[in-house]
Amino acid sequence: MTVIVNGQRWELPDGATLADVLGRLGAPSAGVAVALNGAVVPRASWTATSLHSDAQIDVFTAVQGG
């Protein structure tokens, strides 16, 4: 299936989860937040959150600002 991760098209096997995406991104273990189709998914739910085709995943972190 095809999903959109931070604006890029990714091909993933069926049944892939949010945790799989974060692992492939090499996201650090702290300081990261994820929105799936525009809603925040808490870290504790990443493993249990299966993705569907065309899912939009955005991964955020803290940067200098303000």
Place this chain on the structure above:
Amino acid sequence: MADDPLAIAGRQFGSRLILGTGGAGNLAILEQALLAAQTELTTVAIRRMDTGARTGVLELLVRHGIEPLPNTAGCRSAAEAVLTAQLGREALQTSWVKLEVIADDRTLLPDPIELLDAAEQLVDDGFTVLPYTNDDPVLAGKLADVGCAAVMPLGSPIGTGLGIRNPHNIEMIVAQAQVPVVLDAGIGTASEAAQAMELGCDAVLLATAVTRADDPPRMAEAMRLAVQAGRHARLAGRIPQRFWAQASSPDRTP
């Protein structure tokens, strides 16, 4: 000023200078500036992570025990700001947020209608909301009424360094405030930070004035001292202004 802490939402801070992390040329300069400012709370922005990109700012803050305050910089609507606040809470495990909802890129002025809407939603969702607001006593009062933990009026638009354009409005906000007042945005140099404190603000939040100064650590030191000087002057109680001179030495006897 360990005997005169800043208290916001039940938490106490020894420093009344909140230094933003935006605008620093590199992390080494930012680190020196943060340490010179002796700040205990500092803002960070929440942005989409590019693959493999690491900013390092969080690691720096953890290393020095400085509390990160996620902001909603760049948001134009209440909906965007609420989502960004929720992302910041998830990423940094804090319910504190510096709420910014701006109207346009040219002025970066707060959109008061979206700001109040977002503040109300976030307070209802359990956030400790510190809104960046206009220097409008009416809006500041409404933000406090909906449950914001502080109000943060601008001195002048973000990044302009124009100082405090309407000191009387800031004094009116302070006079009516039921919550701490943090002067946020527009400060260009140390005398303006001192002025904010003399007007009765509880703290000053600034970034550009330090991070884009020729010597950021030295300007951070200047701001730290200015905030302390202004606070002392406020508490000391200044003399009333007079039109004519008044001798401070005794009369000469002929």
